[in-house]
Amino acid sequence: MVKKKFRYDVGILFISAVVLFVTGLGISQGTPQKKNPPFEIDRFIPVETCADCHSEIYEQWENSMHSLSHTDPIYNRVAKFLRQGLIDNDEIEEAESCVKCHTPVGFVSGFPTRLSDDLTKTPEIATRGIQCDYCHSATSVTKMYNNGLVLKPGHGEDDPGIKRGPRDDAQPDFHDAQYSKLHTESGICGTCHNVKHVVFGTDLETTYTEWENSPYNSPDPEKRVTCQGCHMYQRPGIPATGSTERPKNPGAATDYSDERPHIYTHYFVGANVAVPAMFGDEEKSNMARERLKNxxxxxxxxxxxxxxxxxxxxxxxxxxxxxxxxxxxxxxxxxxxxxxxxxxxxxxxxxxxxxxxxxxxxxxxxxxxxxxxxxxxxxxxxxxxxxxxxxxxxxxxxxxxxxxxxxxxxxxxxxxxxxxxxxxxxxxxxxxxxxxxxxxxxxxxxxxxxxx
Ligand code: HEC
Ligand code: HEC
Ligand code: HEC
Ligand code: HEC
Ligand code: HEC
Structure with missing residues (x-):
C-alpha cells in the first residue's frame, strides 16, 4: 500500500513537471482546461437541497471559510487591490486566476473565469463557494496544486447522480453513493491548498507539501494524521489538533439515518477569526481561537x-x-x-x-x-x-x-x-x-x- 502511494506521488510529480513546462511556455494560461470542459451550471445541486437531509453537516459548513470563499471581503478587497495597476501580462494572468479556487463552481461552469469578470453576475449557486456538490462530485486529482480536481457531477435534482464519500455501505434514497478513497486522503485538500504562480511556478502556498514532509504523513496507520484527521474532527470545545485528543464524533449523517461511531465534521476551521465574525458567526471565530491556542x-x-x-x-x-x-x-x-x-x-x-x-x-x-x-x-x-x-x-x-x-x-x-x-x-x-x-x-x- 505504501509502495502504491509512492508511485502515485511520482506520477503527480511527473504530471506537475509537464504542466509547469507547458504553463512556462505560456500556452494554457487562464483559459479553462480543455480536458475538463465547462459543465452546465444546473448540473450542480444547491446546498439547500443537501441541507434538507444533511442538516447538521450543512450548519457546520455554513459560514465556514469554504462557504465564504467567494464572498469573503478580505479576499475580495485584497484580490482587487493586487490586480490594480499591473501591466506585465504574466503578472496579470496570476492576478486573474483567483476564481478557480475561490469560486470553483462558477469556474467549471464557465463564469466567472477571471477575477475582473463582473462578479455581481456570478450565478447564485456559485456564490456559495466551495460547496457540498463540488467536493462530493470529485473523482480524482490531476496535479497536487492549483486545483486539479476532476469532477463528475450529476444532472441536477432530477438526476443527482453519485455523491462520493468515505462509506462503502451508504444507501441513500435521493442520490447514489460510492466509496471514494480520494475523499479519505489529504490529496483532496492538497490540490487547492498548494498554490503556485500560474506562470512563474513560484510556491505561494504549500500546506499540502508541508504536511507531506511532516511526521503526520507516517506510513504507520497509528501515527498517520490526514488533514481530515484534525480538521474534520473539530467541533465546538474540541479543537482536535496534534497536541490534543481527537475524539470520535458519534452521530448520523442525516436527520434519519443510523448512528455511526464517527461522522466527519464540516466546520473547516483554520485560523480565520475575523471573517466568520463579519457574517455574525461567533461560534466559528471562537473555534479558530481554540485551534490557534492548541x-x-x-x-x-x-x-x-x-x-x-x-x-x-x-x-x-x-x-x-x-x-x-x-x-x-x-x-x-x-x-x-x-x-x-x-x-x-x-x-x-x-x-x-x-x-x-x-x-x-x-x-x-x-x-x-x-x-x-x-x-x-x-x-x-x-x-x-x-x-x-x-x-x-x-x-x-x-x-x-x-x-x-x-x-x-x-x-x-x-x-x-x-x-x-x-x-x-x-x-x-x-x-x-x-x-x-x-x-x-x-x-x-x-x-x-x-x-x-
Ligand atoms: C489553488 C487554489 C487557490 C487559488 C488559485 C487562489 N487561492 Fe486564495 N486561498 C486559497 C486557500 C487554500 C486559502 C486559505 C489559506 C489560508 O488560510 O492561509 C486562500 C486564502 C486567501 C486569502 C485570505 C483571506 C482571508 O480572509 O484572510 C486571500 C486574501 C486570498 N486567498 C487571495 C487570493 C488571490 C488574490 C488569488 C488570485 C491572485 C487567490 N487567492 C487564488 C487557495 C487559492
Ligand atoms: C433525501 C435526503 C438526502 C438528500 C437531499 C441528500 N442526501 Fe446525501 N445521503 C443521504 C443518506 C440517507 C445518506 C446515507 C447516510 C449513511 O449511510 O450514514 C447519504 C449519504 C451521503 C454521502 C456519503 C456517501 C458515501 O458513500 O460515503 C455523501 C457524500 C452525501 N450524502 C452527499 C450529499 C450531497 C452533496 C447532497 C446534496 C447535493 C446530498 N447528499 C443530498 C440522504 C440525502
Ligand atoms: C495534526 C493536526 C493537523 C493536521 C494533520 C492538519 N492541520 Fe491544518 N491546522 C492545524 C492547526 C493546529 C492549525 C492552527 C495553526 C496554524 O494556523 O497553523 C491549522 C491551520 C490550518 C489552516 C489555516 C492557516 C493559517 O495559518 O492561516 C489551513 C488552511 C489548514 N490548517 C489546512 C490544512 C490542510 C490542507 C491540511 C492537510 C494537508 C492540514 N491543515 C493538516 C492542525 C492540523
Ligand atoms: C472541501 C470539500 C468538502 C465540502 C465542501 C463538503 N464536504 Fe462532505 N466530506 C468531505 C470529505 C473529504 C469527507 C470524508 C472525510 C474522510 O473520510 O476523511 C466528507 C464526508 C461527508 C459525508 C459522510 C459523513 C460520514 O462521516 O459518514 C457526508 C454525508 C457529507 N460529507 C456531506 C456533505 C454536505 C451535505 C456538504 C455541504 C453542506 C459537504 N459534505 C461539503 C469533503 C467535503
Ligand atoms: C476547491 C478548492 C479547495 C478544496 C478542495 C479544499 N479547500 Fe480548504 N480552502 C480553500 C480556499 C479557497 C480557502 C480560503 C477561503 C478564504 O479564506 O476566503 C480554504 C480555506 C480552508 C480552511 C480555513 C483557513 C483559515 O484560515 O481559517 C481550512 C481549515 C481548510 N480550507 C481545510 C481544507 C480541508 C481539510 C480540505 C480537504 C477536506 C480542503 N480545505 C479542501 C480551497 C479548497
Missing part, C-alpha cells in the same frame, strides 16, 4: 551565565504543517517580549504593535518572503518570481532565539513572552482604497512568564 507552545529563560540574555523557544506541537501555513507572506505570527520591573514599569520590549497597529521591523516573525526575481521583497503574489526566505515553524519542530536586553534585570522583574497571530499586516490593509479595514484581531497562541 497549536504551539512558548518558553522563556534567562541565561544563568549571562543574565542580560533571554532565550525564547517556540514549538509547533499542534499543526500538521508549518505555522503559519497557507498565505505565509500575509499571515503574521510573531513573538512579543515584555520585561516589567517590580513596580510594573516596562524595562524592555520586542515585537509590540505600535499605536497604528503595525509591527516593528525587528520583531521575531515566522513567515515567507516572496521576491521579484532580483532579490527584492514583494507583497503582491502576482509579482512573485521567487521565494526569498521561509522562517516558519515546521510541524513537530521548534525554533530558538536569544535576545540581549542590554542590562541585567533587577530582582522581581517579570518577563512575559507571547506567541501572537493575526491574519494580515495593517501596512497592507491600510493601502486598500475604499472603506477602511479594521486591524485584524490578534490572537494569543501561547504565553510564558518568568520572574527573575
Amino acid at each position: 497549536a504551539a507552545t512558548i518558553d522563556v529563560d534567562i541565561d544563568p551565565a549571562d543574565k542580560k540574555q533571554i532565550h525564547v523557544t517556540v514549538s509547533n506541537t499542534g499543526a500538521g504543517h508549518s505555522i503559519p501555513t497557507g498565505l505565509g507572506n500575509l499571515r503574521q505570527v510573531w513573538v512579543e517580549i515584555i520585561a516589567r520591573d517590580r513596580g510594573g514599569k516596562t524595562t524592555y520590549e520586542k515585537g509590540v504593535l505600535d499605536a497604528g497597529s503595525e509591527l516593528p521591523e525587528d520583531a521575531w516573525m515566522f513567515r515567507t518572503v516572496l521576491g521579484d526575481g532580483k532579490g527584492n521583497p514583494v507583497i503582491n503574489i502576482a509579482k512573485a518570481r521567487e521565494v526569498l526566505s521561509d522562517t516558519r515553524i515546521k510541524a513537530g519542530e521548534q525554533m530558538r532565539q536569544t535576545f540581549d536586553m542590554g542590562f541585567v534585570p533587577r530582582k522581581g522583574t517579570t518577563i512575559t513572552a507571547r506567541l501572537l497571530y493575526r491574519g494580515a499586516p495593517q501596512k497592507l490593509l491600510k493601502q486598500i482604497p475604499g472603506e477602511p479595514i479594521e486591524p485584524q484581531p490578534v490572537v494569543e497562541m501561547a504565553k510564558a512568564v518568568r520572574t527573575f
Whole structure:
C-alpha cells in the first residue's frame, strides 16, 4: 500500500513537471482546461437541497471559510487591490486566476473565469463557494496544486447522480453513493491548498507539501494524521489538533439515518477569526481561537551565565504543517517580549504593535518572503518570481532565539513572552482604497512568564 502511494506521488510529480513546462511556455494560461470542459451550471445541486437531509453537516459548513470563499471581503478587497495597476501580462494572468479556487463552481461552469469578470453576475449557486456538490462530485486529482480536481457531477435534482464519500455501505434514497478513497486522503485538500504562480511556478502556498514532509504523513496507520484527521474532527470545545485528543464524533449523517461511531465534521476551521465574525458567526471565530491556542507552545529563560540574555523557544506541537501555513507572506505570527520591573514599569520590549497597529521591523516573525526575481521583497503574489526566505515553524519542530536586553534585570522583574497571530499586516490593509479595514484581531497562541 505504501509502495502504491509512492508511485502515485511520482506520477503527480511527473504530471506537475509537464504542466509547469507547458504553463512556462505560456500556452494554457487562464483559459479553462480543455480536458475538463465547462459543465452546465444546473448540473450542480444547491446546498439547500443537501441541507434538507444533511442538516447538521450543512450548519457546520455554513459560514465556514469554504462557504465564504467567494464572498469573503478580505479576499475580495485584497484580490482587487493586487490586480490594480499591473501591466506585465504574466503578472496579470496570476492576478486573474483567483476564481478557480475561490469560486470553483462558477469556474467549471464557465463564469466567472477571471477575477475582473463582473462578479455581481456570478450565478447564485456559485456564490456559495466551495460547496457540498463540488467536493462530493470529485473523482480524482490531476496535479497536487492549483486545483486539479476532476469532477463528475450529476444532472441536477432530477438526476443527482453519485455523491462520493468515505462509506462503502451508504444507501441513500435521493442520490447514489460510492466509496471514494480520494475523499479519505489529504490529496483532496492538497490540490487547492498548494498554490503556485500560474506562470512563474513560484510556491505561494504549500500546506499540502508541508504536511507531506511532516511526521503526520507516517506510513504507520497509528501515527498517520490526514488533514481530515484534525480538521474534520473539530467541533465546538474540541479543537482536535496534534497536541490534543481527537475524539470520535458519534452521530448520523442525516436527520434519519443510523448512528455511526464517527461522522466527519464540516466546520473547516483554520485560523480565520475575523471573517466568520463579519457574517455574525461567533461560534466559528471562537473555534479558530481554540485551534490557534492548541497549536504551539512558548518558553522563556534567562541565561544563568549571562543574565542580560533571554532565550525564547517556540514549538509547533499542534499543526500538521508549518505555522503559519497557507498565505505565509500575509499571515503574521510573531513573538512579543515584555520585561516589567517590580513596580510594573516596562524595562524592555520586542515585537509590540505600535499605536497604528503595525509591527516593528525587528520583531521575531515566522513567515515567507516572496521576491521579484532580483532579490527584492514583494507583497503582491502576482509579482512573485521567487521565494526569498521561509522562517516558519515546521510541524513537530521548534525554533530558538536569544535576545540581549542590554542590562541585567533587577530582582522581581517579570518577563512575559507571547506567541501572537493575526491574519494580515495593517501596512497592507491600510493601502486598500475604499472603506477602511479594521486591524485584524490578534490572537494569543501561547504565553510564558518568568520572574527573575
Ligand atoms: C433525501 C435526503 C438526502 C438528500 C437531499 C441528500 N442526501 Fe446525501 N445521503 C443521504 C443518506 C440517507 C445518506 C446515507 C447516510 C449513511 O449511510 O450514514 C447519504 C449519504 C451521503 C454521502 C456519503 C456517501 C458515501 O458513500 O460515503 C455523501 C457524500 C452525501 N450524502 C452527499 C450529499 C450531497 C452533496 C447532497 C446534496 C447535493 C446530498 N447528499 C443530498 C440522504 C440525502
Ligand atoms: C495534526 C493536526 C493537523 C493536521 C494533520 C492538519 N492541520 Fe491544518 N491546522 C492545524 C492547526 C493546529 C492549525 C492552527 C495553526 C496554524 O494556523 O497553523 C491549522 C491551520 C490550518 C489552516 C489555516 C492557516 C493559517 O495559518 O492561516 C489551513 C488552511 C489548514 N490548517 C489546512 C490544512 C490542510 C490542507 C491540511 C492537510 C494537508 C492540514 N491543515 C493538516 C492542525 C492540523
Ligand atoms: C472541501 C470539500 C468538502 C465540502 C465542501 C463538503 N464536504 Fe462532505 N466530506 C468531505 C470529505 C473529504 C469527507 C470524508 C472525510 C474522510 O473520510 O476523511 C466528507 C464526508 C461527508 C459525508 C459522510 C459523513 C460520514 O462521516 O459518514 C457526508 C454525508 C457529507 N460529507 C456531506 C456533505 C454536505 C451535505 C456538504 C455541504 C453542506 C459537504 N459534505 C461539503 C469533503 C467535503
Ligand atoms: C476547491 C478548492 C479547495 C478544496 C478542495 C479544499 N479547500 Fe480548504 N480552502 C480553500 C480556499 C479557497 C480557502 C480560503 C477561503 C478564504 O479564506 O476566503 C480554504 C480555506 C480552508 C480552511 C480555513 C483557513 C483559515 O484560515 O481559517 C481550512 C481549515 C481548510 N480550507 C481545510 C481544507 C480541508 C481539510 C480540505 C480537504 C477536506 C480542503 N480545505 C479542501 C480551497 C479548497
Ligand atoms: C489553488 C487554489 C487557490 C487559488 C488559485 C487562489 N487561492 Fe486564495 N486561498 C486559497 C486557500 C487554500 C486559502 C486559505 C489559506 C489560508 O488560510 O492561509 C486562500 C486564502 C486567501 C486569502 C485570505 C483571506 C482571508 O480572509 O484572510 C486571500 C486574501 C486570498 N486567498 C487571495 C487570493 C488571490 C488574490 C488569488 C488570485 C491572485 C487567490 N487567492 C487564488 C487557495 C487559492
